[in-house]
Amino acid sequence: MNVTHFKLTWFRALAFAAVAFAAGSWLTSRFMAPVSVEAAGDRVYELRIYHTLPGRLPALVKRFKDDTRRIFDQHGITSVGYWIPQDSPMKENTLIYIVSHPSRKAATKDWKEFGADPEWQKVAKASEADGKIVEKVDSTFMDPTDFSGLK
Numbered sequence: 001m002n003v004t005h006f007k008l009t010w011f012r013a014l015a016f017a018a019v020a021f022a023a024g025s026w027l028t029s030r031f032m033a034p035v036s037v038e039a040a041g042d043r044v045y046e047l048r049i050y051h052t053l054p055g056r057l058p059a060l061v062k063r064f065k066d067d068t069r070r071i072f073d074q075h076g077i078t079s080v081g082y083w084i085p086q087d088s089p090m091k092e093n094t095l096i097y098i099v100s101h102p103s104r105k106a107a108t109k110d111w112k113e114f115g116a117d118p119e120w121q122k123v124a125k126a127s128e129a130d131g132k133i134v135e136k137v138d139s140t141f142m143d144p145t146d147f148s149g150l151k
Contacts, residue, residue, distance in 0.1 A: 042103040045080065045150070049138040050095040056133045057084070057093050063127040064095070071123070075114045077101065080150075093135075104141060 052060050061084070069079050080098040085091045101107035114120055127133060144150045 043100055044104055044107060045098055045100045045142045045144065046107060047138075047140045047142055048097050048099065050097075050134050051136040051138075052093045052095070052133055053131070053135050054093065056131070057095065059127055059130065060095055060133050063123065063133070064097075067123040067127075068120075071114065071117060071120050072099065075110045075117065076106065077110050077114065107141070 050060060064082065072079055078100045080100055082095065082097040085094050085096065101110055
């Protein structure tokens with residue numbers, strides 16, 4: 001083996017290591033970056049709490065899982081998350097969720113269109129064949145704080 005061949009092999013190994021290090025650093029920075037969700041412009045979040053009649057929470061959860069979320073999407077209502085409380089008595093009759101809208105004005109329009117949607121009306125009627133589900137709905141529009149991961 002001559003000296004030129006050794007120098008060329010060493011240079012290739014060093015170049016390969018440098019490229020591998022750079023690629024690994026870049027990938028690590030992509031996967032380890034803090035996660036935040038940013039609201040565009042006037043985007044608002046809406047906290048909704050549904051209180052069901054006794055024994056009707058499973059029917060409400062099924063309706064959301066099978067149909068409501070999909071119909072929300074069709075009307076520009078963006079689902080952020082859905083929760084059931086862990087503790088009694090709320091865990092027996094409460095569904096909590098957050099949706100977002102481009103603006104308060106859009107939220108008013110989206111909810112009006114959602115309520116008038118023939119598919120939604122059919123789903124709601126079918127799901128209440130065994131009786132009314134929802135006793136009360138609480139709705140609160142919210143803006144994220146400047147220190148929130150959700151902006």
